[in-house]
Amino acid sequence: MIQCKTSKAISGMGHSMKRKEDIRFIQGRGHYVDDIKLDGMLYMDITRSPYAYAKIKNIDISEAMKVPGVVAVITGKDLEKYNLHWMPTIMSDTQMVLPTDTVMYQAQEVAAVIATSRYAARDGREAVKVEYEPMQALVDPFKAMDPSSPVLRTDKPGKTDNHIWHWEAGDKAKTEKVFSEAAVVVKEQMHIPRIHVSSIETCGCVADYDKINNHLTMYMTTQAPHVLRTVFALVAGHVGLTEEKIRVVSPDIGGGFGGKVPVYPGYVIAIAVSFLVGKPVKWIEDRSENLQADSFARDYHITAEMAGTKEGKILATRFKVLADHGYTDAAANPSKYPAGLFSIATGSYDYGTAFVEADAVYTNKPPGGVAYRCSFRVTEAVHAIERMTDRYALEIGKDPAQLRMDNFIKKEDFPWHSPTGWIYDSGDYHAGLQKAMDVVGYADLRKEQVEKRAKGELMGIGISTFTEIVGAGPSKDFDILGIKMFDSAEIRVHPTGKAIARFGTKSQGQGHETTYAQIIAEELGIPAENIQVEEGDTDTAPYGLGTYASRSTPTAGAAAAVAARKLRDKARKIAAYLLEVSEDDLEWEPGKFFVKGAPEKVKTIQELVFAAYTNFPQGMEAGFEATHYYDPPNLTFPSGAYICVVDIDKETGGIHVRRFVAIDDCGHIINPMIVQGQVHGGLTQGIAPAMYEELIYDEAGNILNGTLMDYLVPTAVESPKWETGHVVTPSPHHPIGAKGVGESPTVGSPPAIANAIIDALSPFGITHLDIPITPFKVWKALKEKGAYGK
Ligand code: PCD
Numbered sequence: 001m002i003q004c005k006t007s008k009a010i011s012g013m014g015h016s017m018k019r020k021e022d023i024r025f026i027q028g029r030g031h032y033v034d035d036i037k038l039d040g041m042l043y044m045d046i047t048r049s050p051y052a053y054a055k056i057k058n059i060d061i062s063e064a065m066k067v068p069g070v071v072a073v074i075t076g077k078d079l080e081k082y083n084l085h086w087m088p089t090i091m092s093d094t095q096m097v098l099p100t101d102t103v104m105y106q107a108q109e110v111a112a113v114i115a116t117s118r119y120a121a122r123d124g125r126e127a128v129k130v131e132y133e134p135m136q137a138l139v140d141p142f143k144a145m146d147p148s149s150p151v152l153r154t155d156k157p158g159k160t161d162n163h164i165w166h167w168e169a170g171d172k173a174k175t176e177k178v179f180s181e182a183a184v185v186v187k188e189q190m191h192i193p194r195i196h197v198s199s200i201e202t203c204g205c206v207a208d209y210d211k212i213n214n215h216l217t218m219y220m221t222t223q224a225p226h227v228l229r230t231v232f233a234l235v236a237g238h239v240g241l242t243e244e245k246i247r248v249v250s251p252d253i254g255g256g257f258g259g260k261v262p263v264y265p266g267y268v269i270a271i272a273v274s275f276l277v278g279k280p281v282k283w284i285e286d287r288s289e290n291l292q293a294d295s296f297a298r299d300y301h302i303t304a305e306m307a308g309t310k311e312g313k314i315l316a317t318r319f320k321v322l323a324d325h326g327y328t329d330a331a332a333n334p335s336k337y338p339a340g341l342f343s344i345a346t347g348s349y350d351y352g353t354a355f356v357e358a359d360a361v362y363t364n365k366p367p368g369g370v371a372y373r374c375s376f377r378v379t380e381a382v383h384a385i386e387r388m389t390d391r392y393a394l395e396i397g398k399d400p401a402q403l404r405m406d407n408f409i410k411k412e413d414f415p416w417h418s419p420t421g422w423i424y425d426s427g428d429y430h431a432g433l434q435k436a437m438d439v440v441g442y443a444d445l446r447k448e449q450v451e452k453r454a455k456g457e458l459m460g461i462g463i464s465t466f467t468e469i470v471g472a473g474p475s476k477d478f479d480i481l482g483i484k485m486f487d488s489a490e491i492r493v494h495p496t497g498k499a500i501a502r503f504g505t506k507s508q509g510q511g512h513e514t515t516y517a518q519i520i521a522e523e524l525g526i527p528a529e530n531i532q533v534e535e536g537d538t539d540t541a542p543y544g545l546g547t548y549a550s551r552s553t554p555t556a557g558a559a560a561a562v563a564a565r566k567l568r569d570k571a572r573k574i575a576a577y578l579l580e581v582s583e584d585d586l587e588w589e590p591g592k593f594f595v596k597g598a599p600e601k602v603k604t605i606q607e608l609v610f611a612a613y614t615n616f617p618q619g620m621e622a623g624f625e626a627t628h629y630y631d632p633p634n635l636t637f638p639s640g641a642y643i644c645v646v647d648i649d650k651e652t653g654g655i656h657v658r659r660f661v662a663i664d665d666c667g668h669i670i671n672p673m674i675v676q677g678q679v680h681g682g683l684t685q686g687i688a689p690a691m692y693e694e695l696i697y698d699e700a701g702n703i704l705n706g707t708l709m710d711y712l713v714p715t716a717v718e719s720p721k722w723e724t725g726h727v728v729t730p731s732p733h734h735p736i737g738a739k740g741v742g743e744s745p746t747v748g749s750p751p752a753i754a755n756a757i758i759d760a761l762s763p764f765g766i767t768h769l770d771i772p773i774t775p776f777k778v779w780k781a782l783k784e785k786g787a788y789g790k
C-alpha cells in the first residue's frame, strides 16, 4: 500500500526509518530545559492563590526574605513600576503577569520568590504571607452569562457583562426552515469537559539576560519559539528588549500537545527578574502547578440538534455552544476563528445546511482553551456530530454504520464545499468505514450483540467516522496576532553532499528530525541519514509559526519539499552544464541526473552539489542552499473510521474496551512507523477524556482533583490493544500529497468510545451520557432507568 520510490539507503517517503532522535532519548541524553545550568543561575518559585476570587489586602515578604538563600520576592506592584504586570494573550485578550490587587482563579500566580537554590525558593514561597479578602466566585458559565451576575473583568473599561464574544457560521434561516419541516429531530445537551494536557515534562524556562550586551536568551519549552519571541518583544520592547535582542531556544521538549503554545506568566516573570537582577533565572513548574494553573482544553457546553428523514437522510444540524474560557481568553486559535475550527461540525456527511454558533464567557477558573491535540476545537465538533449521528440512528432504528454509508460525501464529490464554508480537499469515507468494518468483523459483532442482549448482557459497538481539518493555514484566513500562518524550511547542502535543514516548527516528540530528513531525501536523493534537521533556535531557524494543530507536515513539510525542488532545479542546470546537454535531455531519478537514453552519462546529486561549489557555469550563483516560506493554498482534511467494541459489567458499571480498530487516512505517509506511533499515542489521549479525565471545580472555584492522584491519566494498563490501518487519499494541493495525522486519533476516538457505551446501554432507554463515562456514571444511569429493579 505504501509506495517507496527511493531505496532503503536513501530512505525517502514511505520508509519506516528508525527515529534519529531516539538514539539520544533512549539513552537518557535528551537535553531539556531543566538540564540547562548557567553560571550564577537563580531559581524561581511561585506563590499561588488558594482562592478563586479574592482581593489582595497585603503581601508580607519579610519572612520569605529571611529564608537562607532567598534573594528577592517580586510582586505585581514591583512589575507595575516597569509596566510589566500585564501581558497580551494569543487571542488578543489581556492577562495579569502578577496581580496588583485581585486574584481571579485558584492557583493564580501571586508572588515570585528568587533564590540561590530550588529548595530555598520553595521554602521562600511557603513563607510569603498574603492577606486575602475572598469574594463570591463565579464558576458556572451559564450563571456567568446571566446579565445580573457581577462583572468579573472590572479591569476592562466599560465592560458590563462577562460575555467575551459571539461567533457563528452557516445559514441560520435555511437551517431553521429545514428543522421546522423535518420528520425527525433529535436533540441532546452535552458537555465536553475541561481537561488538561499532562505532558511528561511540565512547562519551564531559563531566562538569561545579559546586561552588558542588553541581550536576552530565553531557553523554554515552547511549541512556537518565533511567535513567542515576537510576543516578548511586544511586552518588553518599551524597556529596551527589542526583537533583535531576544533569542528563544527550545531544546528537547517532553510533550507539548497544545499546552506549550501559550505564554504563561511564569515566563514573563522570569524574564523580568533576570532583567532586574542581571542573572539567569530558572523556573520549572511542578506537577500540581502544571495541572492546576496551565491552560485547560475543551470545556464546551453544546446544545446539539440533528434533523433528518424517517429513512435516514441527514438534512441539517444546529449546534449552540457556550464556551467557558475562565478568567481570560488565552486560547490558541487563529485570530479570525475565536471558536477555532468548530464549524467543521458537519463532519463527513453530505447534507444541505447547518448552523453553528458559539458564545464565550469569563468565569473564575484558570484561563486557556488550548487545542489539546486538536485543531482548534475540531475535537468538540467531531464529538457533537458523531454523537448526534448515532443518536439519530437510534431514534429511527437504523444501523449506525449503514446510516453513515448512506450519508457520506462521495469520493468523486471532492473538492467538497461544506455548508459552513470549508473546502474539503480529498477523502474516501466509504472505503475507510468498509475497511474498519471488515477488520473488526462488524456483521458478526452485531449478531453476537443480539445474542448477548437476549441473555441480559451489555455489549456495545461504537463508530466514529470523522473528518479532521489541519494545516493552518492559508494566509488569506489564518493568522496569530496578525502574523500569517505560513511555515518555513531552509536547506543548506555542504560541498560534500551532506545537508543541514532548519525549520520554523518545533518537534516535541513527533520525530521531525527523521521525517523532514525523509522528505528532503525523497526530493533530492541525499540519504536521510546525511540530513541533519534543526528546529527551535530563533537565531538560526527561519521564521515560522510552530508545531501544533498537526500543521508541521502540511506547512513546513511542504516547505521542505518546495525548497528541495528549488535545489533540484539548480542541480539540473549544473548537470546540463557538466554533461554538455540541454536541461530537457536530462532525466531525474532520486539521487542522480542522467542523459535520456544514455544512462551511463550520469551525475549523482553529490557530484552536482560539489560542482555547485567548485565547477559551476559562469554567471550562476555559487552554493547549494534554498529557503522556502510555504503558504498553503488550503487546509488538509485527514479522516478516520474508528470502531470500538465494549463489554459492560451490568452490576458494577465497569467498562472493558474489547476492540478498537482505527483506520486513518492522512494521505501519503512519510514514515509508517512514526505514524503508527502517533496513532497509538493519540488514541490513548482519546480514551482519556472519554473514560477518565475531567477537571472538577466546586462552587467556590476550588479544584477538586488538582493532583495526578485524583486526575486520572490513563497509562499502558488502561489502554486497549489498538488495531490500526490506513486508506490513502493524497491531498491534491500538498506537494507530497501528505495530510497531518498527529491529532486525528485524539479527535476521532472519544465519540467512538461514547457511542459504544451508549449502544450497550440503549436497551434501557439511555440516549446520551457526557464524557468521561465512568463506571459510576454507567451504574447511576442504569439505576435511574430501573435496571436493578425498584
Ligand atoms: N502523512 C504523514 C503525516 C505525518 N507524519 C509524521 O507524523 C508526525 C506528526 O505530524 P503532523 O500530523 O504533521 O503533526 P505535527 O505538526 O508534526 O505535530 C503536532 C501534533 O503532534 C501530536 N503528536 C505528538 N507526539 C509526541 N510524541 N509529542 C507531542 O507533544 C505530540 N503532540 C501532538 C499534537 S497536540 Mo496540538 O499541539 O494540541 O494542536 S498538534 C499535535 C510527524 O513526525 C510527521 O512527519 C507522517 O509520517 N506522514
Ligand SMILES: [Cu+]
Pocket: 001, 002, 669, 725, 726, 727, 728
Ligand atoms: Cu498505509
